[in-house]
Amino acid sequence: xxxxxxxxxxxxxxxxxxxxxxIASLHNQNADLENSFLNPSMIGNEYKNFKFSFLPIYVNFxxxxxxxxxxxxxxxxxxxxxxxxxxxxxxxxxxxxNLKKTNLIYAGADVTLLNVGFNIHRKRKVFLEFQVxxxxxxxxxxxxxxxxxxxxxxxxKYYENQTIDILPKINALQYADYxxxxxxxxxxxxxxxxxxxxxxxxxxxxxxxxxNVSTQNSRLDVYTAPDGRYIEAKLNGQVVQSxxxxxxxxxxxxxSLSNLITKGAGTGIGMDFGVSAKxxxxxxxxxxxxxxxxxxxxxxxxxxxxxxxYRWEGYDWNQNIDSFIIQKDLLNLDSTAGAYxxxxxxxxxxxxxxxxxxxxxxxxYLNHYHHTVSLFYVQGxxxxxxxxxxxMLSVGYSYRLKNILNAGVNASVGGLxxxxxxxxxxxxxxxxxxxxxxxxxAYLVSKYNARGVDLQFYTALNF
Amino acid sequence: xxxxxxxxxxxxxLFIFIFCFSLFGCKKHVVDDSxxxxxxxxxxxxxNVSLNDLTQLEGKSFQYQISPDDIGMPANLxxxxxxxxxxxxxxxxxxxxxIIKYLKVDSIEVGMNIHNLFPVNFKSGFTVTLxxxxxxxxxxxxxxxxxxxxxxxxxxxxxxxxxxxxxTINDSVYFFIEHLRIDAFTNVVFNESIPIEFFINKVRLxxxxxxxxxxxxxxxxxxxxxxxxxxxxxxxNSAISDSSVSGYxxxxxxxxxxxxxxxxxxxxxxxxxxxxVFENSFILDGASVDGAGNTTNVVSRxxxxxxxxxxxxxxxxxxxxxxxxxxxxxxxxxxYVVISKNNLLGLQIVSDLKLIINPFxx
Numbered sequence: 001x002x003x004x005x006x007x008x009x010x011x012x013x014x015x016x017x018x019x020x021x022x023i024a025s026l027h028n029q030n031a032d033l034e035n036s037f038l039n040p041s042m043i044g045n046e047y048k049n050f051k052f053s054f055l056p057i058y059v060n061f062x063x064x065x066x067x068x069x070x071x072x073x074x075x076x077x078x079x080x081x082x083x084x085x086x087x088x089x090x091x092x093x094x095x096x097x098n099l100k101k102t103n104l105i106y107a108g109a110d111v112t113l114l115n116v117g118f119n120i121h122r123k124r125k126v127f128l129e130f131q132v133x134x135x136x137x138x139x140x141x142x143x144x145x146x147x148x149x150x151x152x153x154x155x156x157k158y159y160e161n162q163t164i165d166i167l168p169k170i171n172a173l174q175y176a177d178y179x180x181x182x183x184x185x186x187x188x189x190x191x192x193x194x195x196x197x198x199x200x201x202x203x204x205x206x207x208x209x210x211x212n213v214s215t216q217n218s219r220l221d222v223y224t225a226p227d228g229r230y231i232e233a234k235l236n237g238q239v240v241q242s243x244x245x246x247x248x249x250x251x252x253x254x255x256s257l258s259n260l261i262t263k264g265a266g267t268g269i270g271m272d273f274g275v276s277a278k279x280x281x282x283x284x285x286x287x288x289x290x291x292x293x294x295x296x297x298x299x300x301x302x303x304x305x306x307x308x309x310y311r312w313e314g315y316d317w318n319q320n321i322d323s324f325i326i327q328k329d330l331l332n333l334d335s336t337a338g339a340y341x342x343x344x345x346x347x348x349x350x351x352x353x354x355x356x357x358x359x360x361x362x363x364x365y366l367n368h369y370h371h372t373v374s375l376f377y378v379q380g381x382x383x384x385x386x387x388x389x390x391x392m393l394s395v396g397y398s399y400r401l402k403n404i405l406n407a408g409v410n411a412s413v414g415g416l417x418x419x420x421x422x423x424x425x426x427x428x429x430x431x432x433x434x435x436x437x438x439x440x441x442a443y444l445v446s447k448y449n450a451r452g453v454d455l456q457f458y459t460a461l462n463f
Numbered sequence: 464x465x466x467x468x469x470x471x472x473x474x475x476x477l478f479i480f481i482f483c484f485s486l487f488g489c490k491k492h493v494v495d496d497s498x499x500x501x502x503x504x505x506x507x508x509x510x511n512v513s514l515n516d517l518t519q520l521e522g523k524s525f526q527y528q529i530s531p532d533d534i535g536m537p538a539n540l541x542x543x544x545x546x547x548x549x550x551x552x553x554x555x556x557x558x559x560x561x562i563i564k565y566l567k568v569d570s571i572e573v574g575m576n577i578h579n580l581f582p583v584n585f586k587s588g589f590t591v592t593l594x595x596x597x598x599x600x601x602x603x604x605x606x607x608x609x610x611x612x613x614x615x616x617x618x619x620x621x622x623x624x625x626x627x628x629x630x631t632i633n634d635s636v637y638f639f640i641e642h643l644r645i646d647a648f649t650n651v652v653f654n655e656s657i658p659i660e661f662f663i664n665k666v667r668l669x670x671x672x673x674x675x676x677x678x679x680x681x682x683x684x685x686x687x688x689x690x691x692x693x694x695x696x697x698x699x700n701s702a703i704s705d706s707s708v709s710g711y712x713x714x715x716x717x718x719x720x721x722x723x724x725x726x727x728x729x730x731x732x733x734x735x736x737x738x739x740v741f742e743n744s745f746i747l748d749g750a751s752v753d754g755a756g757n758t759t760n761v762v763s764r765x766x767x768x769x770x771x772x773x774x775x776x777x778x779x780x781x782x783x784x785x786x787x788x789x790x791x792x793x794x795x796x797x798x799y800v801v802i803s804k805n806n807l808l809g810l811q812i813v814s815d816l817k818l819i820i821n822p823f824x825x
Contacts, residue, residue: 089821093495155501228504228813229715314506314811
């Protein structure tokens with residue numbers, strides 16, 4: 001029971017907090033150290049020697065199939081009618097008309113416990129750039145196949161003579177990672193005016209998984225035979241789960257703390273790769289592949305499976321009535337203890353930016369233009385945790401005044417929320433810095449486009 | 464500070480982008496209040512009907528009487544007689560359907576109850592014999608025979624229960640009471656008849672042969688009060704009065720028996736036909752047969768009941784229902800067709816419903 005409670009609580013927490021891509025913050029060049037988790041080659045851009053980012057946190061919650069407007073319409077109708085509930089078909093139709101092939105509810109948080117970037121100089125030039133980080137992640141998503149909604153909305157005749165998988169999939173993962181990132185600038189002279197600067201970077205991450213549950217490989221196939229002569233349901237369920245031993249918490253001491261930090265319920269290695277290129281001070285581009293890696297869960301690791309098939313052809317008057325009662329062992333899972341491996345959701349990001357307007361000379365290394373237009377393309381490889389196969393394209397503008405102010409807006413299409421408006425603001429008071437970013441501004445324009453809410457906040461010391 | 468504010472004001476690009484992005488977000492929300500329509504295919508009931516389900520012989524009983532005249536005694540007169548020996552009483556015909564050529568019985572449990580209301584005693588040793596013809600001298604027409612081992616006193620009751628296996632019964636079946644011996648009696652009056660009940664408890668048939676081009680037709684008329692069906696149809700809630708259910712109950716048959724059937728239920732207002740359960744009759748096509756009358760295929764057919772609101776309205780206006788049922792072997796060119804216990808009639812009812820939901824409250 002305890003193990004299920006722990007997983008349930010973890011899953012619940014994950015449902016409250018969401019960790020999708022923080023696209024708004026990416027347009028903030030003054031938060032490149034914080035953004036470097038989506039491209040390791042971003043480190044070293046906004047500080048000369050050293051930056052210590054203190055407890056940056058990003059939380060998000062959203063979905064890709066129903067808007068805040070639809071939900072509010074429901075609530076409004078319910079309140080207006082007092083005790084009775086009014087079902088308004090427009091709200092239901094709106095949801096159904098906006099269904100995706102895979103419909104997701106997602107939540108999570110990324111909390112950075114330690115994020116330090118520092119540059120090694122040689123001959124008054126940056127020679128190597130380093131970053132050391134420690135982060136906690138809680139990611140979860142529930143995906144509902146379009147067929148599940150359509151089955152109840154349009155009826156099973158819509159899927160006559162078709163097999164459909166209607167099982168929602170749940171994924172929840174809580175893990176920590178300890179990363180070490182190194183980047184190195186290379187310069188290539190193109191002509192007398194231009195130099196091509198290329199900065200590859202690689203981050204190695206030691207992953208410590210604390211809890212995981214996943215039904216990603218489960219299916220519930222429903223088949224409606226032609227003319228409805230029979231309906232067949234086949235459950236092929238597989239649930240993997242793992243969690244930290246309860247004794248770690250009940251008898252907490254230095255040893256258990258060490259285990260919690262270094263071993264958890266499973267460990268793994270992750271790698272992030274990135275490369276940035278600057279043709280000149282105005283134009284830059286980058287590509288990165290992050291969250292490559294997996295965690296092998298060993299502690300309290302179980303794979304539970306269940307197979308069941310049921311065919312309904314109507315009440316058979318030739319059979320005993322007892323034969324129609326589904327056997328009580330239907331949900332009895334065959335539980336097998338053993339280690340298993342889960343991915344952390346790899347993503348590809350391609351970006352470009354163009355600076356224009358007045359050029360600011362700032363601390364020699366940190367030259368920049370006041371105005372910047374930037375473009376980001378993010379692509380996941382599966383609908384899993386904070387990754388999605390639906391690509392996201394974001395274009396943004398930012399105004400930058402030295403390290404004092406950076407403010408901007410962006411618009412994004414695709415991804416999990418399908419469309420969003422965001423903004424960021426950064427303030428610098430000497431070495432003290434803080435900033436906010438959010439992608440949740442679509443609601444201010446149209447509540448029917450708002451499908452999520454998020455916020456990033458950070459403080460930092462920059463030297 | 465003033466310089467900083469001036470910088471903010473001069474961020475014209477920022478405001479241009481904000482304006483453009485706001486336009487991006489101004490996607491018009493389309494209100495779609497159209498009804499929700501769903502279509503459902505749901506199997507409701509199914510099963511197979513076998514030979515033994517169709518014959519309906521179990522639990523049947525037949526009543527007969529032996530009158531004083533049957534044993535040569537006048538009724539209501541004082542009579543005397545020495546010992547009597549009566550070779551047979553009968554024949555007592557067991558009714559069969561004209562359509563049946565023969566029944567091959569795997570097992571049958573039959574019995575007979577007799578209450579001797581004659582003022583005389585029957586000696587032990589009389590028999591009950593079931594014959595396929597009226598000829599009491601023949602032995603090859605005896606289907607079975609059983610002997611009463613005890614004497615049956617006046618006003619006494621007795622019964623026999625027989626389990627018979629592997630017997631063929633033709634279209635004519637008779638039973639006789641044979642070798643009845645009565646003790647001598649004096650000055651008695653025969654003023655009542657003896658009631659005999661012949662009953663069938665259990666039957667397992669192997670085969671039934673039916674004459675071709677024969678039919679059994681049943682029909683009846685029943686008066687009824689339909690009530691307010693429309694109200695029930697609308698669930699009694701005015702808020703969803705526009706919501707509705709329509710569609711069909713589809714009857715799928717897979718007939719492996721060489722019999723045709725037709726069924727219909729017609730709703731009438733006095734002599735006026737208002738509506739019917741089936742648009743056309745429920746029709747069951749018979750399976751094809753070979754030269755020996757054995758089935759060679761299974762014939763599938765679909766019959767539908769249209770669930771429309773107008774039908775409920777018509778039923779509301781009706782005051783009686785006329786139902787008709789027919790089984791026949793019409794159209795077969797062989798003399799008779801054979802139904803074996805392996806021939807099945809599969810029946811399945813599947814609902815094909817359209818559910819339309821308008822905005823409603825609950």
